[in-house]
Amino acid sequence: MRPRRLLTALPVFNEAQHLSPVLDEVVAHADDVLVVDDGSTDATAELLAGRTDVRVVTHEPNRGYGAALRTAFCYAKKHRYDVLVTIDCDGQHEPQRIRQLADLCRDGVDIVSGSRYLDPSLAGGLSPPEQRRRINRAITAEINERLGLSLTDAFCGFKAYRVRSLGPLRLAEDGYAMPLELWVQASHHGLNVIETPVPLIYLDEKRSFGGELDDARRRLRHYREVIDRAMARIAVAPPLRSDDPCAGLLASGVAMPSS
Template sequence: MSRKALIALPVFNEERHVVDVLTEVRKYAEEILVIDDGSSDRTPELLEALSGIIVITHPENRGYGAALKSAFDFAVAHQDEYDLLITIDCDGQHEPALLPELVQQMREDAKVDILSGSRYLKSYDGASIPPEDRRQINVAVTRRINEQLGFQITDAFCGLKAYRTECLSKFNVTDLGYAMPLQLWVQAAAHEMKIVEFPVPLVYLEEERSFGGSLDDAIKRKAYYDEVLDREMQAAGLACCATECCDDRTDSFCE
């Protein structure tokens, strides 16, 4: 029996989007996993009313990275059933219609370990304009990752990704927040994984969304990301301070 692609959606207080997004995802998904990361709104009730999906519930909110880690763990535990794990956010900013293309590309090129969505690889008509602080941080962090890890990516933070299931057990996820994807870049480099980007439209529906706590401050958020990268690179024997790898001294986040 051939294995399936598992589509995983991390969810936290998404009562405004979850039904519409899952309705669209159903049209293209072979199997759906939702990780409800301790939602306190009507999200659990709405999920309970939906059939044909697998739901993992965190009793309390643990973080974006924690939700993705649960998806990784589930896919690894059932890798005899799933050859691919596709992650897609549930805030309406990713297009479920792209899912079949992601799956097809991964199955056609067995050498690709991670197919990572990029909102900056291609220009689309009607694309959103990202909040300036998010754009600057993404540019700075993406540049650092490329310089230190030898990648040629254009978007360090896109949540739409396809992973080969066999690769997931190689990741050691310890950051349970928004910097978790940065851990993955470093660990992917350490394991010499092949990364390819996939163009996706740039969509921001709710620019006022909060990261939570001190991370709503852009300077503190960038410092947090650099701290995670420093720690991961040191653990992988790739130690390099963020300021040592910043050539553009005009970048406000590299002062």
């Protein structure tokens, strides 16, 4: 049996402050590493140009967190990886757990999702910003009720995917709430989802979501709209083209590198 091919991908937008130390840690604990630079306007591109240990796909202009994740999904499919781990570049995930997540993604498990709330002992006495925790709790409960899932953390970006299980997904949300659309699609296609505990780390409690999403009420309303929109799309989605490895996943206009 051939060894499983593992890709670790980081969606990045204006992360020059954290980029180098995070990537140093990631490459120490991963095999192949992909950075999706989502149209950064700070020094991110220059820092990436100086590295030879990661692969880079660049969006121009900025398309959003969800679009960056879709590009990572497409890259993993196109290059025939077996497992994809996604990890954020803001220092809030521990790269030494990459292989732990990847190893759990076997024996019929399609998605392994990190949860910051599954094991309170990993929080080290920390508490998340109350507004964020309240919204996460509300949306996670709604996701579970509407989709029959048993999640404790609907928003954690630290995940492992069995790449072949991404095939039937049709993802359209470009923004930060795309993972909610992912849960709708995962439930619809009967994917086997498990959670694994990861530490609760908040380095920047005042980090902006961007624009009107910085307002908690608008953010909560937006999340619910994304869930409703994703569920409505299920009923009208046309069949995928079997000859397209990125059908339903790739943000339009993004050129994929050949290696």
